[in-house]
Amino acid sequence: MIKAVRGTRDLLPPDTDLWNRVEAKVRELFARYNFHEIRTPIFEDTQLFSRSVGEETDIVSKEMFTWEDRARAQSEKAQSLSLRPEATAGIVRAYIEHRLGDRGTLQKLYCIGPMFRRERPQKGRYRQFYQIDAEIIGPPSAGSESPARDAEVLEMLAMLLDEVGLRGWNLQLNSVGCAEDRARYNQALREALKPVVHQMCADCQRRAETNPLRVLDCKVPEDQPIIEKLPKISQYLDEPCHKHFAAVRAMLDAVGIVYSVNERMVRGLDYYTRTTFEFTHGGLGAQNAVLGGGRYDGLSELLGGPKAPAIGFAIGEDRLMLALESQGEQPKEQLDAFVAPLGVGMNVHALKLARELRRAGITADLGDEDFRLKKSFELAEKAGAKYIVIVGENEVATDQFAVKNLASGEQVQVPRAKLTEYLRQ
Ligand code: AMP
Numbered sequence: 001m002i003k004a005v006r007g008t009r010d011l012l013p014p015d016t017d018l019w020n021r022v023e024a025k026v027r028e029l030f031a032r033y034n035f036h037e038i039r040t041p042i043f044e045d046t047q048l049f050s051r052s053v054g055e056e057t058d059i060v061s062k063e064m065f066t067w068e069d070r071a072r073a074q075s076e077k078a079q080s081l082s083l084r085p086e087a088t089a090g091i092v093r094a095y096i097e098h099r100l101g102d103r104g105t106l107q108k109l110y111c112i113g114p115m116f117r118r119e120r121p122q123k124g125r126y127r128q129f130y131q132i133d134a135e136i137i138g139p140p141s142a143g144s145e146s147p148a149r150d151a152e153v154l155e156m157l158a159m160l161l162d163e164v165g166l167r168g169w170n171l172q173l174n175s176v177g178c179a180e181d182r183a184r185y186n187q188a189l190r191e192a193l194k195p196v197v198h199q200m201c202a203d204c205q206r207r208a209e210t211n212p213l214r215v216l217d218c219k220v221p222e223d224q225p226i227i228e229k230l231p232k233i234s235q236y237l238d239e240p241c242h243k244h245f246a247a248v249r250a251m252l253d254a255v256g257i258v259y260s261v262n263e264r265m266v267r268g269l270d271y272y273t274r275t276t277f278e279f280t281h282g283g284l285g286a287q288n289a290v291l292g293g294g295r296y297d298g299l300s301e302l303l304g305g306p307k308a309p310a311i312g313f314a315i316g317e318d319r320l321m322l323a324l325e326s327q328g329e330q331p332k333e334q335l336d337a338f339v340a341p342l343g344v345g346m347n348v349h350a351l352k353l354a355r356e357l358r359r360a361g362i363t364a365d366l367g368d369e370d371f372r373l374k375k376s377f378e379l380a381e382k383a384g385a386k387y388i389v390i391v392g393e394n395e396v397a398t399d400q401f402a403v404k405n406l407a408s409g410e411q412v413q414v415p416r417a418k419l420t421e422y423l424r425q
Contacts (some may be wrong), residue, residue, distance in 0.1 A: 003156030007119070007127025009269035018321055018331035022164050023112060025130055026376050029163060033156050035108040035134055042114065046080040052089040053301055054270025056211040057144040059085045060267040083116035086269070087133035088296065088312055089303075095137055097303030106142045106149075110134035112317075124287035132320075135312030137300070145309040146245050150275045151251035157279060157291065166281065166323055169290065173252075173257040174276045176266050179239045179298055179384050182273075185236040186212050196226050204293065216264045220288055232263045240275055248275055259390075269395065270394035271296040284319055336362045338380035341369040342392035350391040353401070353416075357389075360420040363407050381406055387423055 003221045004010055011019060027037075046066050053060050055275060065083040084090055091109055100107050111245075112132050119125050136153060138144040154171070161169050176182060189212035197208045200215075200223045207214040218227060237245065240357070259277075265277045276294035285292070293313025300308035325331070337357060341350035346369045357364045365383050373390070380388040390402040401419060404411040414422045 005127075005202070007121040009126060009128075013373055015321070017333045018324065018329060019317065021333070022183060022317070022320065022324070023132070025164050026110075026112070026160065029156070029160050030134065033108065033152070038091055038094060038109040038111050039089070039113070040094050040111065041084075042081050042116075043081050044090055044093065046082040047095055048084060048089050048303070049159070052085065052092070052269075052271050053071075056207065056214060058217075059117060059268060062225060065116050066119060068256055069151045070231055071152060082203075085117045086115055087111055087113070087131060087314060088135060088269075088299070089146055090314075091133070091135050092137065092308075092310070093297075093300050094305060094306070095308065096303060098298060100137075100330075101139050101300075101306050101308055104139065104142060105137055106138040106144055108134070109137050115314075124284055124316075124322055126318060128187070130317035130319055132315040133312065134321070135310055137310035137312075137380060140309055142189060142308060145297065147247035147251065149311050150244075151173050151255075152275065153293070153313065154248075154252060154259075155255055155332055157313065160281065164188055164320070164324065165311040165327075165329060166290070169283055170280045171257065172262040172265055172278045172280065173249070174233070174262055174265045175237060175241060175274050176233055176272050176276055176294070178273050181233075181236050181241055182213065184230070185233055187234065188231045191216065194423065199228060199261050211270070213266055216266050217305050227264070233266070234263055244274055245393055259274040271299045273297045276424070277313070281319075281323040281326075283323045287319065289316065290323055306376045308371045314402050332384060335364070335365055335383050335385045337364045337387045337389050337393060338367065338376070338383055338385035339364055339389045340367040340371070340373070340376035340380065342376070343369060345369070346391050346393070346396070349396045353389070353391055353419075356416075357420060357423065360422050362420060377395055377406075387421070387425075 014182040026102060048062050048228055049064060055061065059129040064085055067081060068078040069081045071078045092396055095107060110133060113130065114127055115126050115131050121127060135259050136144065136149050177185065190208065193208040193212060193215065201218065201220045204218050204223055216227060245260045265276055265278055274295040274297065276290040280288045281291045283291050291313055297309040299310065300306060339348050339350045339354045350366060354364045354366050365385065367379060377388060385406060388404050393403045400413045400414045402411060403422065
Protein backbone atom coordinates (compact mmCIF):
# COMPACT_ATOMS: atom_id res chain seq x y z
CA MET A 1 0.00 0.00 0.00
CA ILE A 2 1.26 3.46 -0.88
CA LYS A 3 1.05 5.86 2.04
CA ALA A 4 1.41 9.61 2.46
CA VAL A 5 5.08 10.57 2.62
CA ARG A 6 6.65 11.01 6.08
CA GLY A 7 6.00 14.49 7.42
CA THR A 8 3.00 15.05 5.14
CA ARG A 9 -0.58 14.30 6.04
CA ASP A 10 -4.11 14.32 4.70
CA LEU A 11 -6.54 16.79 6.18
CA LEU A 12 -9.89 15.05 6.36
CA PRO A 13 -13.43 16.02 7.22
CA PRO A 14 -14.61 16.93 9.79
CA ASP A 15 -11.24 18.60 10.59
CA THR A 16 -11.35 20.49 7.29
CA ASP A 17 -14.60 22.11 8.47
CA LEU A 18 -12.63 23.80 11.23
CA TRP A 19 -9.86 24.79 8.78
CA ASN A 20 -12.41 26.35 6.46
CA ARG A 21 -14.20 28.14 9.27
CA VAL A 22 -10.93 29.64 10.49
CA GLU A 23 -9.84 30.60 6.98
CA ALA A 24 -13.19 32.24 6.25
CA LYS A 25 -12.87 34.25 9.47
CA VAL A 26 -9.30 35.21 8.56
CA ARG A 27 -10.32 36.43 5.09
CA GLU A 28 -13.22 38.40 6.50
CA LEU A 29 -11.11 40.00 9.22
CA PHE A 30 -8.18 40.78 6.90
CA ALA A 31 -10.63 42.55 4.59
CA ARG A 32 -11.71 44.76 7.50
CA TYR A 33 -8.06 45.80 7.86
CA ASN A 34 -7.82 46.42 4.10
CA PHE A 35 -5.58 43.44 3.32
CA HIS A 36 -5.87 41.83 -0.11
CA GLU A 37 -4.84 38.40 -1.30
CA ILE A 38 -1.72 37.63 -3.28
CA ARG A 39 -0.94 34.15 -4.63
CA THR A 40 2.64 33.35 -5.47
CA PRO A 41 4.12 30.07 -6.81
CA ILE A 42 5.00 27.30 -4.37
CA PHE A 43 8.43 26.94 -5.91
CA GLU A 44 10.98 29.62 -6.68
CA ASP A 45 14.60 30.09 -7.67
CA THR A 46 16.66 28.69 -4.76
CA GLN A 47 18.70 31.90 -4.57
CA LEU A 48 15.62 33.83 -3.52
CA PHE A 49 15.56 31.91 -0.24
CA SER A 50 19.30 31.65 0.34
CA ARG A 51 19.65 35.41 -0.08
CA SER A 52 16.64 36.44 2.00
CA VAL A 53 16.16 33.82 4.69
CA GLY A 54 19.95 33.44 4.96
CA GLU A 55 22.54 30.76 4.11
CA GLU A 56 23.29 30.07 7.75
CA THR A 57 19.73 29.57 8.93
CA ASP A 58 18.48 26.05 9.64
CA ILE A 59 15.81 26.55 7.01
CA VAL A 60 18.24 27.16 4.15
CA SER A 61 21.22 25.14 5.34
CA LYS A 62 19.35 21.90 5.96
CA GLU A 63 15.59 22.02 5.49
CA MET A 64 14.79 23.06 1.93
CA PHE A 65 13.47 20.72 -0.74
CA THR A 66 15.78 21.68 -3.57
CA TRP A 67 16.37 20.17 -6.98
CA GLU A 68 18.17 20.95 -10.21
CA ASP A 69 15.67 21.68 -12.93
CA ARG A 70 16.79 20.16 -16.21
CA ALA A 71 18.19 22.69 -18.68
CA ARG A 72 15.91 23.19 -21.68
CA ALA A 73 18.76 23.67 -24.14
CA GLN A 74 22.36 22.56 -24.11
CA SER A 75 23.55 26.12 -23.93
CA GLU A 76 21.49 26.69 -20.78
CA LYS A 77 22.51 25.89 -17.25
CA ALA A 78 20.29 23.80 -15.03
CA GLN A 79 18.41 26.03 -12.58
CA SER A 80 18.27 25.27 -8.88
CA LEU A 81 14.67 25.42 -7.65
CA SER A 82 13.19 25.02 -4.17
CA LEU A 83 9.78 24.49 -2.67
CA ARG A 84 9.01 27.58 -0.66
CA PRO A 85 9.89 27.18 3.03
CA GLU A 86 8.10 30.44 3.86
CA ALA A 87 6.05 33.05 2.03
CA THR A 88 7.67 36.43 2.64
CA ALA A 89 10.54 36.03 0.16
CA GLY A 90 8.13 35.19 -2.70
CA ILE A 91 5.86 38.10 -1.85
CA VAL A 92 8.76 40.57 -1.78
CA ARG A 93 10.01 39.15 -5.09
CA ALA A 94 6.54 39.75 -6.55
CA TYR A 95 6.45 43.25 -5.03
CA ILE A 96 9.69 44.08 -6.83
CA GLU A 97 8.89 42.26 -10.08
CA HIS A 98 5.49 43.93 -10.52
CA ARG A 99 6.64 47.33 -9.21
CA LEU A 100 3.91 47.38 -6.60
CA GLY A 101 5.83 50.19 -4.89
CA ASP A 102 4.96 52.48 -7.82
CA ARG A 103 1.34 52.39 -6.69
CA GLY A 104 2.45 54.75 -3.94
CA THR A 105 0.29 53.24 -1.23
CA LEU A 106 0.99 50.62 1.38
CA GLN A 107 0.57 47.11 0.00
CA LYS A 108 -1.30 45.04 2.56
CA LEU A 109 -1.04 41.51 1.22
CA TYR A 110 -1.90 38.08 2.52
CA CYS A 111 -1.74 34.51 1.31
CA ILE A 112 -2.81 31.13 2.64
CA GLY A 113 -1.07 27.98 1.51
CA PRO A 114 1.42 25.17 2.02
CA MET A 115 5.09 25.61 2.97
CA PHE A 116 7.77 22.92 2.90
CA ARG A 117 10.65 22.23 5.28
CA ARG A 118 12.52 18.98 5.74
CA GLU A 119 12.27 19.00 9.53
CA ARG A 120 12.11 16.02 11.86
CA PRO A 121 8.36 15.33 11.95
CA GLN A 122 6.58 15.43 15.30
CA LYS A 123 3.31 16.73 16.69
CA GLY A 124 2.84 20.25 15.33
CA ARG A 125 5.83 19.92 13.00
CA TYR A 126 5.39 18.67 9.46
CA ARG A 127 7.32 18.74 6.22
CA GLN A 128 4.33 20.14 4.40
CA PHE A 129 2.50 22.57 6.66
CA TYR A 130 0.22 25.51 6.09
CA GLN A 131 0.67 29.17 6.81
CA ILE A 132 -1.57 32.20 6.83
CA ASP A 133 0.85 34.91 5.90
CA ALA A 134 0.36 38.68 5.81
CA GLU A 135 2.68 41.56 4.98
CA ILE A 136 2.53 45.36 4.96
CA ILE A 137 5.10 46.69 2.54
CA GLY A 138 5.57 49.97 0.72
CA PRO A 139 7.70 53.05 0.15
CA PRO A 140 8.65 55.00 3.29
CA SER A 141 6.52 57.91 1.98
CA ALA A 142 3.44 55.73 2.50
CA GLY A 143 4.29 55.22 6.17
CA SER A 144 5.75 51.72 5.89
CA GLU A 145 8.46 52.41 8.45
CA SER A 146 6.18 53.80 11.13
CA PRO A 147 5.79 52.00 14.47
CA ALA A 148 2.06 52.46 13.84
CA ARG A 149 2.30 49.59 11.30
CA ASP A 150 3.83 47.29 13.90
CA ALA A 151 1.12 48.20 16.38
CA GLU A 152 -1.60 47.74 13.75
CA VAL A 153 -0.32 44.29 12.80
CA LEU A 154 -0.04 43.15 16.41
CA GLU A 155 -3.45 44.57 17.29
CA MET A 156 -4.93 42.78 14.25
CA LEU A 157 -3.39 39.49 15.37
CA ALA A 158 -4.79 39.87 18.87
CA MET A 159 -8.20 40.57 17.34
CA LEU A 160 -7.86 37.58 15.01
CA LEU A 161 -6.91 35.10 17.73
CA ASP A 162 -9.74 36.41 19.91
CA GLU A 163 -12.27 36.17 17.10
CA VAL A 164 -11.32 32.63 16.08
CA GLY A 165 -11.81 31.78 19.74
CA LEU A 166 -8.25 31.03 20.88
CA ARG A 167 -7.93 31.68 24.59
CA GLY A 168 -4.83 32.14 26.70
CA TRP A 169 -2.30 33.11 24.04
CA ASN A 170 0.90 34.93 24.95
CA LEU A 171 2.68 37.59 22.93
CA GLN A 172 6.46 37.79 23.09
CA LEU A 173 8.12 40.84 21.68
CA ASN A 174 11.66 41.92 20.90
CA SER A 175 13.62 44.33 18.77
CA VAL A 176 16.65 43.08 16.85
CA GLY A 177 17.58 46.59 15.71
CA CYS A 178 18.73 47.76 12.30
CA ALA A 179 21.52 46.26 10.19
CA GLU A 180 24.18 48.41 11.91
CA ASP A 181 22.96 47.42 15.39
CA ARG A 182 23.02 43.82 14.33
CA ALA A 183 26.59 44.14 13.05
CA ARG A 184 27.73 45.64 16.38
CA TYR A 185 25.77 43.05 18.34
CA ASN A 186 27.19 40.21 16.26
CA GLN A 187 30.67 41.57 16.93
CA ALA A 188 29.97 41.70 20.68
CA LEU A 189 28.60 38.15 20.59
CA ARG A 190 31.66 36.95 18.71
CA GLU A 191 33.93 38.45 21.40
CA ALA A 192 31.84 37.08 24.25
CA LEU A 193 31.68 33.63 22.68
CA LYS A 194 35.45 33.33 22.10
CA PRO A 195 36.40 32.08 25.58
CA VAL A 196 33.36 29.78 25.98
CA VAL A 197 32.44 28.50 22.53
CA HIS A 198 34.60 25.34 22.83
CA GLN A 199 32.17 24.15 25.56
CA MET A 200 29.18 24.52 23.24
CA CYS A 201 27.50 22.25 20.68
CA ALA A 202 28.93 21.81 17.18
CA ASP A 203 26.20 23.98 15.62
CA CYS A 204 27.02 26.84 17.98
CA GLN A 205 30.73 26.53 17.25
CA ARG A 206 29.98 26.99 13.57
CA ARG A 207 27.44 29.77 14.16
CA ALA A 208 29.85 31.65 16.42
CA GLU A 209 32.03 32.07 13.35
CA THR A 210 29.49 32.61 10.60
CA ASN A 211 26.45 34.23 12.23
CA PRO A 212 26.72 34.55 16.03
CA LEU A 213 23.14 35.81 16.39
CA ARG A 214 21.93 32.31 15.50
CA VAL A 215 23.54 31.01 18.71
CA LEU A 216 20.52 32.47 20.48
CA ASP A 217 18.29 29.93 18.65
CA CYS A 218 20.17 26.99 20.21
CA LYS A 219 17.93 24.55 22.09
CA VAL A 220 20.71 22.30 23.50
CA PRO A 221 20.13 22.29 27.30
CA GLU A 222 23.86 22.34 28.23
CA ASP A 223 24.39 25.51 26.17
CA GLN A 224 21.62 27.49 27.85
CA PRO A 225 23.54 28.79 30.92
CA ILE A 226 26.25 30.10 28.57
CA ILE A 227 23.73 31.76 26.27
CA GLU A 228 21.95 33.41 29.20
CA LYS A 229 25.18 35.23 30.10
CA LEU A 230 25.78 36.63 26.59
CA PRO A 231 25.29 40.36 25.91
CA LYS A 232 21.70 41.45 25.34
CA ILE A 233 20.50 42.96 22.07
CA SER A 234 18.79 45.93 23.78
CA GLN A 235 22.20 47.30 24.77
CA TYR A 236 23.14 47.58 21.10
CA LEU A 237 20.09 49.35 19.66
CA ASP A 238 20.79 52.85 18.36
CA GLU A 239 18.60 55.79 19.30
CA PRO A 240 16.09 55.57 16.39
CA CYS A 241 15.63 51.81 16.96
CA HIS A 242 15.13 52.37 20.69
CA LYS A 243 12.53 55.02 19.98
CA HIS A 244 10.78 52.86 17.40
CA PHE A 245 10.49 49.94 19.80
CA ALA A 246 9.31 52.21 22.64
CA ALA A 247 6.62 53.65 20.36
CA VAL A 248 5.38 50.18 19.39
CA ARG A 249 5.12 49.17 23.05
CA ALA A 250 3.39 52.40 24.03
CA MET A 251 0.70 51.84 21.38
CA LEU A 252 0.17 48.25 22.49
CA ASP A 253 -0.15 49.45 26.08
CA ALA A 254 -2.68 52.05 24.97
CA VAL A 255 -4.95 49.45 23.36
CA GLY A 256 -4.48 47.06 26.27
CA ILE A 257 -2.55 44.29 24.51
CA VAL A 258 -0.41 42.40 27.00
CA TYR A 259 3.07 41.19 25.95
CA SER A 260 6.39 40.25 27.43
CA VAL A 261 9.76 41.29 26.06
CA ASN A 262 12.00 38.32 25.27
CA GLU A 263 15.46 39.45 24.26
CA ARG A 264 16.48 36.02 23.03
CA MET A 265 13.74 35.86 20.45
CA VAL A 266 15.64 36.77 17.29
CA ARG A 267 13.63 34.42 15.05
CA GLY A 268 15.07 31.81 12.71
CA LEU A 269 15.37 33.98 9.59
CA ASP A 270 18.06 36.52 8.80
CA TYR A 271 15.97 39.24 7.19
CA TYR A 272 14.38 40.62 10.34
CA THR A 273 15.05 44.16 11.58
CA ARG A 274 13.65 45.98 14.60
CA THR A 275 10.39 44.45 15.91
CA THR A 276 10.14 40.66 16.09
CA PHE A 277 7.33 38.74 17.77
CA GLU A 278 5.82 35.36 18.46
CA PHE A 279 2.46 34.30 19.81
CA THR A 280 2.56 31.09 21.84
CA HIS A 281 -0.14 28.84 23.27
CA GLY A 282 0.02 26.46 26.22
CA GLY A 283 -2.04 23.74 24.55
CA LEU A 284 0.70 22.96 22.03
CA GLY A 285 3.48 21.25 24.00
CA ALA A 286 7.05 21.59 22.74
CA GLN A 287 6.17 23.31 19.44
CA ASN A 288 4.31 26.11 21.18
CA ALA A 289 4.64 28.97 18.65
CA VAL A 290 1.35 29.55 16.87
CA LEU A 291 2.76 32.33 14.78
CA GLY A 292 5.80 34.49 14.30
CA GLY A 293 6.80 37.58 12.46
CA GLY A 294 8.54 40.89 12.44
CA ARG A 295 9.85 43.82 10.51
CA TYR A 296 12.18 43.42 7.53
CA ASP A 297 13.05 46.93 6.40
CA GLY A 298 15.99 45.94 4.18
CA LEU A 299 14.74 42.85 2.36
CA SER A 300 13.49 44.53 -0.80
CA GLU A 301 16.82 46.28 -1.31
CA LEU A 302 18.72 43.08 -0.52
CA LEU A 303 16.82 41.43 -3.39
CA GLY A 304 17.63 44.30 -5.77
CA GLY A 305 14.37 46.22 -5.30
CA PRO A 306 13.54 49.74 -4.11
CA LYS A 307 13.58 50.82 -0.47
CA ALA A 308 10.45 49.19 0.93
CA PRO A 309 10.26 48.83 4.71
CA ALA A 310 7.85 46.12 5.74
CA ILE A 311 6.39 44.06 8.53
CA GLY A 312 4.66 40.70 8.37
CA PHE A 313 3.86 37.45 10.06
CA ALA A 314 3.08 33.81 9.42
CA ILE A 315 0.49 31.90 11.40
CA GLY A 316 1.14 28.15 11.55
CA GLU A 317 -2.30 26.89 10.59
CA ASP A 318 -1.64 23.31 11.69
CA ARG A 319 -0.71 24.60 15.14
CA LEU A 320 -3.59 27.04 15.33
CA MET A 321 -6.00 24.13 14.70
CA LEU A 322 -4.24 21.96 17.30
CA ALA A 323 -4.52 24.78 19.83
CA LEU A 324 -8.22 25.28 19.06
CA GLU A 325 -8.86 21.55 19.32
CA SER A 326 -6.96 21.40 22.62
CA GLN A 327 -9.55 23.74 24.09
CA GLY A 328 -12.46 21.67 22.78
CA GLU A 329 -13.35 23.50 19.58
CA GLN A 330 -15.70 21.27 17.57
CA PRO A 331 -14.61 20.92 13.98
CA LYS A 332 -17.94 19.80 12.54
CA GLU A 333 -20.40 22.14 10.89
CA GLN A 334 -24.03 21.48 11.84
CA LEU A 335 -26.23 19.76 9.25
CA ASP A 336 -29.72 21.30 9.49
CA ALA A 337 -31.78 18.69 7.73
CA PHE A 338 -31.69 15.21 6.27
CA VAL A 339 -34.34 14.92 3.56
CA ALA A 340 -35.59 11.33 3.40
CA PRO A 341 -37.60 10.19 0.38
CA LEU A 342 -39.91 7.35 1.33
CA GLY A 343 -41.19 5.02 -1.40
CA VAL A 344 -40.92 4.59 -5.15
CA GLY A 345 -40.83 7.80 -7.19
CA MET A 346 -40.06 10.02 -4.20
CA ASN A 347 -36.41 10.81 -5.07
CA VAL A 348 -37.46 13.54 -7.48
CA HIS A 349 -39.74 15.21 -4.91
CA ALA A 350 -37.05 15.01 -2.24
CA LEU A 351 -34.52 16.54 -4.62
CA LYS A 352 -36.91 19.42 -5.40
CA LEU A 353 -37.52 20.06 -1.71
CA ALA A 354 -33.82 19.87 -0.83
CA ARG A 355 -33.11 22.30 -3.66
CA GLU A 356 -35.58 24.81 -2.17
CA LEU A 357 -34.08 24.44 1.30
CA ARG A 358 -30.50 24.73 0.12
CA ARG A 359 -31.37 27.78 -1.98
CA ALA A 360 -32.74 29.35 1.20
CA GLY A 361 -29.45 28.71 3.01
CA ILE A 362 -30.37 25.55 4.93
CA THR A 363 -27.67 22.86 4.97
CA ALA A 364 -29.35 19.68 3.82
CA ASP A 365 -28.38 16.17 2.92
CA LEU A 366 -30.42 13.77 0.85
CA GLY A 367 -31.31 10.09 1.28
CA ASP A 368 -32.70 7.64 -1.27
CA GLU A 369 -36.15 6.23 -1.96
CA ASP A 370 -34.73 2.71 -1.69
CA PHE A 371 -33.97 3.23 2.01
CA ARG A 372 -36.48 2.08 4.60
CA LEU A 373 -37.48 4.67 7.16
CA LYS A 374 -35.32 3.04 9.84
CA LYS A 375 -32.23 3.26 7.67
CA SER A 376 -32.95 6.91 6.81
CA PHE A 377 -33.16 7.70 10.52
CA GLU A 378 -29.87 5.96 11.16
CA LEU A 379 -28.16 7.81 8.34
CA ALA A 380 -29.59 11.16 9.46
CA GLU A 381 -28.26 10.57 12.97
CA LYS A 382 -24.85 9.49 11.73
CA ALA A 383 -24.69 12.61 9.58
CA GLY A 384 -25.40 14.70 12.70
CA ALA A 385 -28.57 16.27 11.24
CA LYS A 386 -30.78 18.36 13.52
CA TYR A 387 -33.98 17.37 11.69
CA ILE A 388 -35.15 14.66 9.39
CA VAL A 389 -37.73 15.71 6.79
CA ILE A 390 -39.79 12.88 5.36
CA VAL A 391 -40.96 13.04 1.76
CA GLY A 392 -43.59 10.35 1.16
CA GLU A 393 -46.64 10.13 -1.04
CA ASN A 394 -48.92 11.69 1.57
CA GLU A 395 -46.57 14.58 2.15
CA VAL A 396 -46.32 15.32 -1.55
CA ALA A 397 -50.11 15.17 -1.94
CA THR A 398 -50.79 17.57 0.98
CA ASP A 399 -47.64 19.68 0.58
CA GLN A 400 -46.96 19.22 4.30
CA PHE A 401 -43.91 17.38 5.56
CA ALA A 402 -43.28 15.26 8.61
CA VAL A 403 -40.34 16.88 10.41
CA LYS A 404 -38.69 15.21 13.37
CA ASN A 405 -36.22 16.80 15.74
CA LEU A 406 -33.63 14.07 16.13
CA ALA A 407 -32.43 15.26 19.54
CA SER A 408 -35.81 15.73 21.24
CA GLY A 409 -37.80 13.20 19.25
CA GLU A 410 -40.57 15.77 18.71
CA GLN A 411 -42.38 15.34 15.37
CA VAL A 412 -44.69 17.82 13.62
CA GLN A 413 -46.28 18.40 10.21
CA VAL A 414 -44.96 21.57 8.57
CA PRO A 415 -46.43 23.14 5.40
CA ARG A 416 -43.93 23.60 2.60
CA ALA A 417 -44.14 27.41 2.79
CA LYS A 418 -43.18 27.39 6.48
CA LEU A 419 -40.48 24.73 6.29
CA THR A 420 -37.40 26.92 5.84
CA GLU A 421 -38.42 29.12 8.73
CA TYR A 422 -39.13 26.09 10.92
CA LEU A 423 -35.77 24.45 10.21
CA ARG A 424 -33.93 27.69 10.80
CA GLN A 425 -35.23 28.32 14.34
P1 AMP B 1 8.52 30.74 10.80
O1 AMP B 1 8.34 30.98 9.33
O2 AMP B 1 9.59 29.75 11.11
O3 AMP B 1 8.60 31.99 11.58
O4 AMP B 1 7.19 30.01 11.27
C1 AMP B 1 5.99 30.69 11.49
C2 AMP B 1 5.00 29.72 12.09
O5 AMP B 1 4.79 28.64 11.19
C3 AMP B 1 5.49 29.05 13.37
O6 AMP B 1 5.19 29.84 14.48
C4 AMP B 1 4.71 27.76 13.37
O7 AMP B 1 3.43 27.97 13.90
C5 AMP B 1 4.58 27.44 11.89
N1 AMP B 1 5.57 26.42 11.48
C6 AMP B 1 6.87 26.59 11.15
N2 AMP B 1 7.44 25.44 10.80
C7 AMP B 1 6.48 24.48 10.88
C8 AMP B 1 6.42 23.07 10.64
N3 AMP B 1 7.47 22.40 10.20
N4 AMP B 1 5.24 22.41 10.85
C9 AMP B 1 4.15 23.10 11.28
N5 AMP B 1 4.15 24.42 11.52
C10 AMP B 1 5.28 25.11 11.32
